[in-house]
Amino acid sequence: MPNRVRQSPDDATARPRVGLLVTCLVDLFRPAVGFAAVRLLEDAGCVVDVPAVQTCCGQPAYNGGDSGNARAIAKRTIEAFEPFDYVVAPSGSCAGMLREHYPRLFPTGAGWHGRAQALAERTHELVSFLADVLGVREVAARFEADATYHDSCSGLREMGVRGQPRRLLASVGGLTVAEMRDSDACCGFGGTFCVKYPEISTRLVDEKCAKILATGAGVLLGGDLGCLMNIAGRLARESHPVRVFHVAEVLAGTAGRGIGERGR
Amino acid sequence: MKSAAHDFPSRARAGLQNPDLVRAMARARTGFIDKRRAAVDALPEYPQLRRIAREIKEHTLQHLDYYLERFEARVREHGGHVHWASTPAEAQAIVLDVCRAAGAKRITKGKSMVGEEIALNEALEAAGFEPIETDLGEYIIQLANEPPSHIIAPAIHKTRDQIADLFHARHAQYGLHERRTEPTALVGEARTVLREKFQTADVGITGANFLVAETGSSVIVTNEGNGDLTNTLPRVHVVTAGIEKVVPTLEDMSTILRVLARNATGQEASAYTTLSSGPRRAGDLDGPGEYHVVLLDNGRSQMLGNEFHEMLRCIRCGACMNHCPVYHAVGGHAYGWVYVGPMGSVLTPLMVGLDEARDLPNACTLNGRCREVCPMEIPLSDMIRKLREREFDERLTPPRTRLGLRAWAFAARRPALYRFVTSLAMRVLGLLGRRRGRLRRLPLAGGWTGTRDLPAPAGETFMAAWAKRRVEKR
Numbered sequence: 001m002p003n004r005v006r007q008s009p010d011d012a013t014a015r016p017r018v019g020l021l022v023t024c025l026v027d028l029f030r031p032a033v034g035f036a037a038v039r040l041l042e043d044a045g046c047v048v049d050v051p052a053v054q055t056c057c058g059q060p061a062y063n064g065g066d067s068g069n070a071r072a073i074a075k076r077t078i079e080a081f082e083p084f085d086y087v088v089a090p091s092g093s094c095a096g097m098l099r100e101h102y103p104r105l106f107p108t109g110a111g112w113h114g115r116a117q118a119l120a121e122r123t124h125e126l127v128s129f130l131a132d133v134l135g136v137r138e139v140a141a142r143f144e145a146d147a148t149y150h151d152s153c154s155g156l157r158e159m160g161v162r163g164q165p166r167r168l169l170a171s172v173g174g175l176t177v178a179e180m181r182d183s184d185a186c187c188g189f190g191g192t193f194c195v196k197y198p199e200i201s202t203r204l205v206d207e208k209c210a211k212i213l214a215t216g217a218g219v220l221l222g223g224d225l226g227c228l229m230n231i232a233g234r235l236a237r238e239s240h241p242v243r244v245f246h247v248a249e250v251l252a253g254t255a256g257r258g259i260g261e262r263g264r
Numbered sequence: 265m266k267s268a269a270h271d272f273p274s275r276a277r278a279g280l281q282n283p284d285l286v287r288a289m290a291r292a293r294t295g296f297i298d299k300r301r302a303a304v305d306a307l308p309e310y311p312q313l314r315r316i317a318r319e320i321k322e323h324t325l326q327h328l329d330y331y332l333e334r335f336e337a338r339v340r341e342h343g344g345h346v347h348w349a350s351t352p353a354e355a356q357a358i359v360l361d362v363c364r365a366a367g368a369k370r371i372t373k374g375k376s377m378v379g380e381e382i383a384l385n386e387a388l389e390a391a392g393f394e395p396i397e398t399d400l401g402e403y404i405i406q407l408a409n410e411p412p413s414h415i416i417a418p419a420i421h422k423t424r425d426q427i428a429d430l431f432h433a434r435h436a437q438y439g440l441h442e443r444r445t446e447p448t449a450l451v452g453e454a455r456t457v458l459r460e461k462f463q464t465a466d467v468g469i470t471g472a473n474f475l476v477a478e479t480g481s482s483v484i485v486t487n488e489g490n491g492d493l494t495n496t497l498p499r500v501h502v503v504t505a506g507i508e509k510v511v512p513t514l515e516d517m518s519t520i521l522r523v524l525a526r527n528a529t530g531q532e533a534s535a536y537t538t539l540s541s542g543p544r545r546a547g548d549l550d551g552p553g554e555y556h557v558v559l560l561d562n563g564r565s566q567m568l569g570n571e572f573h574e575m576l577r578c579i580r581c582g583a584c585m586n587h588c589p590v591y592h593a594v595g596g597h598a599y600g601w602v603y604v605g606p607m608g609s610v611l612t613p614l615m616v617g618l619d620e621a622r623d624l625p626n627a628c629t630l631n632g633r634c635r636e637v638c639p640m641e642i643p644l645s646d647m648i649r650k651l652r653e654r655e656f657d658e659r660l661t662p663p664r665t666r667l668g669l670r671a672w673a674f675a676a677r678r679p680a681l682y683r684f685v686t687s688l689a690m691r692v693l694g695l696l697g698r699r700r701g702r703l704r705r706l707p708l709a710g711g712w713t714g715t716r717d718l719p720a721p722a723g724e725t726f727m728a729a730w731a732k733r734r735v736e737k738r
């Protein structure tokens with residue numbers, strides 16, 4: 001495989017050990033994204049494990065103002081992932097939670113702050129990890145489609161994900177990616193925001209859908225399942241036949257059933 | 265102005281459903297965003313400039329008492345008066361006293377957000393004065409009897425047609441009977457009406473974009489020149505300003521000005537930058553006989569010492585609201601008070617009370633675009649999150665949300681329980697959605713399924729499938 005880090009496969013000690021932060025949405029709603037992430041990481045030469053004690057990164061509590069629970073969940077997650085060389089999540093928002101926000105949950109100087117900081121420095125969003133840390137330049141996948149790409153807010157602004165997915169997608173056989181206007185505008189998901197203020201959220205996702213449709217693309221790709229479920233759910237409700245996938249599924253060559261599609 | 269921030273949900277709904285607002289906001293949004301982008305891109309040293317501007321503000325805030333005292337001393341040296349007001353009521357009283365002492369009747373006003381903060385028009389009218397807004401946008405909303413919906417462009421929510429109707433209805437009293445629709449004609453009409461007011465005003469009240477400690481000057485930037493007529497023609501000039509407006513030197517002011525104009529309107533510089541440093545001196549051709557500066561605290565000094573102190577760097581450029589998707593969707597009136605958009609969602613709760621404005625910090629997707637564009641690098645999303653924490657701690661979060669959050673967190677802290685509950689739930693959802701691949705309705709999830717389908721889960725969770733894979737691999 002072209003993107004495999006050149007090391008003998010049984011030389012497991014020299015290979016980076018990655019703890020996969022599956023994220024709660026991928027765990028519950030779309031395991032295929034998790035398996036795509038595992039495949040991409042393994043193909044790139046990593047040893048991947050999935051700590052069984054992980055649940056959720058704690059964003060609902062943190063963004064809901066419940067810092068006590070956020071702190072408790074953060075401690076669990078830190079403990080679970082400390083043994084790994086890297087923590088990788090197929091989500092800019094969950095990776096951003098570990099990298100940007102975990103350290104802030106603990107007072108500077110405290111033991112937990114140091115541990116959070118150390119973990120933060122080893123935490124990455126999946127696609128930028130592949131591109132920036134592992135140096136993956138291309139993938140072997142094929143996917144026949146005209147697609148457009150939505151930049152999720154946390155991935156873009158907290159984790160600096162922008163060019164990496166586009167460059168890797170450019171190596172996918174049969175795929176073209178057209179830019180939508182304001183690809184970096186929020187889709188209106190915002191975690192619990194979308195159910196607390198459904199009307200505002202719907203207006204935002206409608207604007208996003210209009211920009212997607214204006215490209216004429218048949219497929220929408222993105223790096224955060226929350227945004228993708230929001231957009232896919234609205235597109236489906238309005239009967240627009242745009243198919244929606246997580247970028248990892250396309251890069252891994254495992255994209256089958258789109259988000260919200262019936263089994264075929 | 266009196267806060268209606270507690271009404272956010274219904275005001276937001278009204279905004280969302282107002283087709284004129286949708287049209288006005290769509291036009292304004294692209295205008296502001298594109299112009300700012302071009303102005304910032306055209307200046308290679310912008311990042312440095314922004315950093316320096318931020319440092320100037322930060323430095324000043326660290327020594328705020330020193331610079332304010334210096335400013336006060338300079339104004340006094342020039343024969344002006346400085347008044348300190350800790351609350352809006354105090355500020356109102358001071359301004360009213362000055363107007364009464366001057367025997368004033370007609371009062372012209374330049375655009376001032378602090379003026380709105382202390383509800384000056386209402387107070388002046390109640391006391392029998394005739395306040396007239398002279399900034400075109402402010403003039404329009406004063407005629408319409410509406411609050412501003414944007415801190416730079418207060419009438420941004422109005423379409424041209426609405427303005428034409430408004431002028432047509434309200435200008436007949438001046439003998440202007442034709443309904444005009446061309447922007448230049450509308451501006452000309454407002455000019456005609458305002459000219460007479462300028463000439464006959466007794467007191468002029470302006471805000472301040474800066475107070476310069478070195479020279480004792482108050483500075484306003486405008487594009488219409490109305491500010492100059494407001495502060496030079498009447499007998500008395502009153503400035504109302506927040507205490508955070510002070511900067512050390514003229515040089516500092518000009519640095520921040522360059523950042524302000526680009527971010528506010530996409531200009532390199534605003535058309536007029538006017539410095540007022542005191543009453544008319546012997547030999548001056550014009551200028552007011554009296555000069556007063558009212559410095560308003562209203563919660564600012566408290567912010568100085570707490571986790572919100574960075575908010576005091578705000579230069580009121582409006583970039584955060586211009587890039588806020590929620591602001592675009594609901595419009596400025598939804599926020600229910602002077603300050604709107606992201607900066608309003610932080611300032612309003614701090615100034616009128618978190619219980620009054622509890623929705624504002626919640627009605628935010630935390631997308632971070634405001635912080636990205638804010639020239640003062642104010643971490644708006646972080647502050648919004650901190651306000652949510654306060655709400656949670658003070659039990660202002662609605663009980664249902666609290667309970668849901670608690671129950672969820674209880675499980676999330678216990679992996680075995682979490683696994684059990686979620687795999688069961690996902691199995692059920694998976695079955696329900698198997699035929700269509702998505703769910704159109706779901707009890708307790710109306711917030712989602714009211715307008716969106718819910719993509720159905722696979723049925724088996726990743727963690728369960730992974731555990732199986734590991735067993736097979738062995």
Ligand code: SF4
Binds near residue numbers: 641
């Ligand atoms: S918060 Fe920042 S972007 Fe918003 S008005 Fe203030 S300075 Fe401008």
